[in-house]
Amino acid sequence: MKNSILINKLKGGLIVSCQALENEPLHGSSVMAKMARAAEIGGAVGLRANGISDIKEIKKVTDLPVIGLIKRDYSDSPVYITPTKKEVDELISVGVDMIALDATKRTRPNQESLSSLITYLKKNNQCVMADISTYEEAIDAINMGVDVVSTTLSGYTAYTEKHYQKPNIELVEQLVEGTNVPVFSEGNVDSPQVAKAMLKAGAHAVVVGSAITRPQLITEKFVLCMRKELS
């Protein structure tokens, strides 16, 4: 699919992030595929998924566009979302509609540069989503040629974790105002009302994960709220 057609298809819609790491109770490709189907039935316009086996299973059960990433830890860097060319090659080999990667200013594994990775992705005709944590990182990534930016890492880098709001509607507003690429709202969008507010702020689309696909966190939210009511 042409990038512009894909991006247009996602406009105004909900993208459901179906991810469960090894330490989470729903870990496993068959469960993630079921989550993806449930998201599709509920009206999602796209999916975000981590790892080759989850992506393969998800592609078997739905035709929705998939934003793929690979989370992998390296000892010499805090960057873990599609950190190196190795993960990019794995995603290209399985075939996804868009590749998401950490586009923060943090040092990458093997000191690989973000710009060389983006150049490589574009040479391979990939549609690229830059997961950023600040306005400046978004501008840098756009100058390097990414197709869309997502606020995924706002609040998750050392320099944003203390001062940035979660979810970061201000950052969405600033990016919409100051850039000319589609801005995706992602991270801590925890209710339909917040998702709608993000669209009103100008977000092209909204990515929601935990509030839909991490039942342990949904349960915890209920329990904490109920305890507060009683005390």
Ligand SMILES: CC(=O)N[C@H](C=O)[C@@H](O)[C@H](O)[C@H](O)COP(=O)(O)O
């Ligand atoms: C920070 C990080 O590693 N975010 C990850 C990125 O892929 C996922 O774990 C999140 O679930 C996703 O971004 C959606 O966000 P939320 O689950 O808050 O709706």
